Amino acid sequence: MDKDVQQGFETLAIHAGQEPDPTTGAVVPPIYQVSTYKQDGIGGLRGGYEYSRSANPTRTALETCLAEIEGGTRGLAFASGLAAEDALLRTLCKPGDHVVIPNDAYGGTYRLFAKVAEPWGVAFDPVPLGDVAAVRAAVRPETRLIWVETPTNPLLGIADIATLAAIAHDAGALLVVDNTFASPYLQQPLALGADIVVHSTTKYIGGHSDVVGGALVVKDAELGERLTFHQNAMGAVAGPFDAWLTLRGIKTLAVRMDRHCTNAEAVVEMLTRHPAVRQILYPGLPDHPGHEVAAKQMKAFGGMVSFRMASEEEAVRVCERTELFTLGESLGGVESLIEHPGRMTHASAAGSPLEVPADLVRLSVGIEDVDDLLRDLTRALG
Numbered sequence: 337m338d339k340d341v342q343q344g345f346e347t348l349a350i351h352a353g354q355e356p357d358p359t360t361g362a363v364v365p366p367i368y369q370v371s372t373y374k375q376d377g378i379g380g381l382r383g384g385y386e387y388s389r390s391a392n393p394t395r396t397a398l399e400t401c402l403a404e405i406e407g408g409t410r411g412l413a414f415a416s417g418l419a420a421e422d423a424l425l426r427t428l429c430k431p432g433d434h435v436v437i438p439n440d441a442y443g444g445t446y447r448l449f450a451k452v453a454e455p456w457g458v459a460f461d462p463v464p465l466g467d468v469a470a471v472r473a474a475v476r477p478e479t480r481l482i483w484v485e486t487p488t489n490p491l492l493g494i495a496d497i498a499t500l501a502a503i504a505h506d507a508g509a510l511l512v513v514d515n516t517f518a519s520p521y522l523q524q525p526l527a528l529g530a531d532i533v534v535h536s537t538t539k540y541i542g543g544h545s546d547v548v549g550g551a552l553v554v555k556d557a558e559l560g561e562r563l564t565f566h567q568n569a570m571g572a573v574a575g576p577f578d579a580w581l582t583l584r585g586i587k588t589l590a591v592r593m594d595r596h597c598t599n600a601e602a603v604v605e606m607l608t609r610h611p612a613v614r615q616i617l618y619p620g621l622p623d624h625p626g627h628e629v630a631a632k633q634m635k636a637f638g639g640m641v642s643f644r645m646a647s648e649e650e651a652v653r654v655c656e657r658t659e660l661f662t663l664g665e666s667l668g669g670v671e672s673l674i675e676h677p678g679r680m681t682h683a684s685a686a687g688s689p690l691e692v693p694a695d696l697v698r699l700s701v702g703i704e705d706v707d708d709l710l711r712d713l714t715r716a717l718g
C-alpha cells in the first residue's frame with residue numbers, strides 16, 4: 337500500500353496495524369493467546385516480544401489501529417476504561433496536584449477521583465465545562481489536567497475542546513478528552529488541540545456489548561513512552577482475546593455510527609412531538625446550549641439521547657415498559673438500551689455535585705430497524 341497517501345477513517349479502521357499475518361497469510365490478526373516468547377539466545381527477540389504484559393501481537397494490532405483512527409502517535413489498550421484512566425492519572429499526577437473534571441462526569445470517573453485519587457492526595461474540582469469562565473476560575477498553579485467529556489453522560493452536555501485546550505496549555509496543564517460517547521468517527525479531539533484521548537472501548541468502539549476494555553491515545557511521542565512504561569509497570573493490560581474482539585468491532589465503527597446517529601435523530605423527532613416528554617437532551621437539537629459547538633467539532637450528534645418525564649415514577653415506568661429497548665446499563669452496542677440513570681448508572685452520584693435528575697431516562701439508540709424502535713418507545717410512553 338502507498339504509505340504516503342493519508343488513508344480515510346474507514347480504511348484505517350479496517351487495515352491499520354492489521355497487515356496479513358506474515359507466516360500464514362491470515363487476513364485478520366490471530367489471537368496470540370500466549371504469555372511468553374522463545375528467545376534466539378538471551379535477548380534475541382524475533383518480533384520484539386518477550387512477555388505479554390509488556391507487549392502482545394494482538395494487542396499491538398489494536399493499539400496501532402487505535403492510534404491511527406484517533407490521529408495520534410501511540411495507542412495503549414487496557415483491561416477497562418477505568419484502568420486506562422487510573423494509569424493516566426498515576427502517570428501524570430502526584431500528591432499535591434489538582435485536576436479539573438466535568439460536573440457531570442461519568443459516575444465511575446467521578447468515583448475514581450473522589451475515592452481513589454483524592455485520598456492519595458490529588459485534589460479535583462467538578463466544573464460545568466460548558467462555562468469557560470468557570471473553567472478558567474477553577475484552574476490553579478497545581479492544575480495538571482483539565483479532564484473533558486463531550487458529550488457527557490447522561491446529560492449530553494457539550495464542551496468546546498479547542499477552547500479548553502488553549503486554557504489548559506496557557507496554565508501549563510494537559511487536556512484530556514474522554515471520547516467514549518462520540519467515538520473517533522464523530523470527533524477527533526487530538527486534531528482540536530487535546531493532548532490525550534481516553535476511551536471506554538467497551539462502548540461504541542467494541543460496539544457489540546461483548547467485551548470490556550479501555551484505551552489511551554496520545555499525540556506526543558515522549559508522553560506515549562511514559563504511558564507505555566506505566567502500562568507495563570502497573571499491568572492492567574487488555575488480554576489478547578479482548579484486544580481481538582475490540583479490533584473486530586472497530587472495522588464496522590463508521591457504518592455503525594452512521595446508523596446510530598440516524599436512528600437517534602428519528603427517536604428525537606418522535607420524542608419532540610410526544611406530550612408525555614418534558615425535555616429532550618440531545619446536542620443535535622438547535623435549542624441545546626451546546627448545539628453550535630457540537631456542530632463545529634462533531635461530524636454528527638451521536639446515538640445517545642436523554643429525556644425528562646414529568647416525574648420519577650413516570651421515568652421508571654417507561655424504562656420498565658419497553659421491550660426492544662433492553663433495560664440495562666452500558667451503551668454503544670448494536671442493540672438499543674434504556675435505563676434510569678438516577679437509580680442505575682449514576683446511583684453512586686446521589687448526594688454529590690454530580691447527582692442527576694430523578695425524572696431522567698437515558699437511551700442508547702441501537703442499529704435495529706428504526707420503525708421497530710419508534711413503535712416500542714411510543715407504546716412504552718403510553
Ligand SMILES: *Cc1c(COP(=O)(O)O)cnc(C)c1O
Nearest residue numbers: 416417418442489516536538549
Ligand atoms: C463506561 C465509561 C467509562 C468507564 O469505562 P469501563 O470500560 O466501564 O471501565 C468511562 N467513561 C465513559 C464516558 C463511559 O461511558
